[in-house]
Amino acid sequence: MAAIPPPETHPIDTSKPHPARVYDWFLGGKDNYPVDEELGLQIVSLEPQTKYCAQHNRWFMQRATRRLAGEEGIRQFLDIGTGIPTEPNLHRIAQSAAPEARVVYVDNDPIVLAHAEALLRGTPEGVTEFLQVDAREPDKILEQAEGVLDFTQPIALSLIALLHFISDDDGAYDVVERLVSALAPGSHLVLSQMAGDFDPERTRQAVEMYKAGGVTLVPRERADVERFFEGLELLDPGVVWLPDWHAELGVDEIRNGSPVPLYAGVARKP
Ligand SMILES: C[S@@+](CC[C@H](N)C(=O)[O-])C[C@H]1O[C@@H](n2cnc3c(N)ncnc32)[C@H](O)[C@@H]1O
Numbered sequence: 001m002a003a004i005p006p007p008e009t010h011p012i013d014t015s016k017p018h019p020a021r022v023y024d025w026f027l028g029g030k031d032n033y034p035v036d037e038e039l040g041l042q043i044v045s046l047e048p049q050t051k052y053c054a055q056h057n058r059w060f061m062q063r064a065t066r067r068l069a070g071e072e073g074i075r076q077f078l079d080i081g082t083g084i085p086t087e088p089n090l091h092r093i094a095q096s097a098a099p100e101a102r103v104v105y106v107d108n109d110p111i112v113l114a115h116a117e118a119l120l121r122g123t124p125e126g127v128t129e130f131l132q133v134d135a136r137e138p139d140k141i142l143e144q145a146e147g148v149l150d151f152t153q154p155i156a157l158s159l160i161a162l163l164h165f166i167s168d169d170d171g172a173y174d175v176v177e178r179l180v181s182a183l184a185p186g187s188h189l190v191l192s193q194m195a196g197d198f199d200p201e202r203t204r205q206a207v208e209m210y211k212a213g214g215v216t217l218v219p220r221e222r223a224d225v226e227r228f229f230e231g232l233e234l235l236d237p238g239v240v241w242l243p244d245w246h247a248e249l250g251v252d253e254i255r256n257g258s259p260v261p262l263y264a265g266v267a268r269k270p
Helices: 019-026 034-046 050-069 090-098 112-115 115-118 138-145 172-181 201-214 222-227
Strands: 076-080 100-106 126-133 156-160 190-194 264-269
Touching: 019 050, 019 112, 019 138, 034 050, 050 090, 050 190, 050 264, 076 090, 076 126, 076 138, 076 264, 100 138, 100 172, 112 115, 112 126, 115 126, 126 138, 138 172, 138 222, 156 264, 172 190, 222 264
Parallel strands: 076 100, 076 156, 100 126, 156 190
Antiparallel strands: 190 264
16 A cells, blocks of 8 residues: 655635635534634524534434444445544544544545544554545545555445535536545445525525635535435435434434435445
């Protein structure tokens, strides 16, 4: 396996909001700036449940990782669009089921890199690594991840709340296809994505708010989310509203019955 090159460093731009920091604000984190809070407040005034949706998204990551590291026996994880560390992070869940699990995190935001030490504190038997690479450069991700992961063995590729920041024109479907093509049979794709067909008018307003902040937001309808899984075998119950994906695997989750306009699904590569 090749050695992982040192991450490229880019200065943190605090003049405009960034998805990782706005998401951190939704989750009650401290790693965000006034511009991020400003956009977060606008979104919450439009949809008061947004903070709850972000938390639900974290719970989905935990449930999917528990299932993959447990029942499906996956020992390698490639998590793209990781976000600012929020406990419990993916490696904590995977390595509590399988201490030898190897995890590669990828994000393009330099602030995530600044906090990467929290992501790199895994079990002595396992491995955790962080790559600062843009998801729109899948070949670069694969080349660098090969330093840690064995692509002849199954890998869980997670793209959780990432693809709604990548437009079709920017190659969202090609990126997923390229990444999946590099995975061995028995690998899994885990994905969540903002829904475009839940409340189209409020969704349109949210897209405008993000756009004013310089962030591309791309909600997708269920059929378009299912397209990401083409050629794969969707695990039950398929692409569903995110809180409904194997709710029984949840630990300490709080449900208030509010709608969560996110789709989620997990599929296996045959
Ligand atoms: C909403 S957060 C989701 C974080 C985490 N996956 C979760 O579900 O809790 C989206 C993350 O995707 C990252 N991101 C957005 N566009 C990206 C891109 N083109 N390449 C890599 N990461 C990207 C952001 O920096 C942010 O950390």
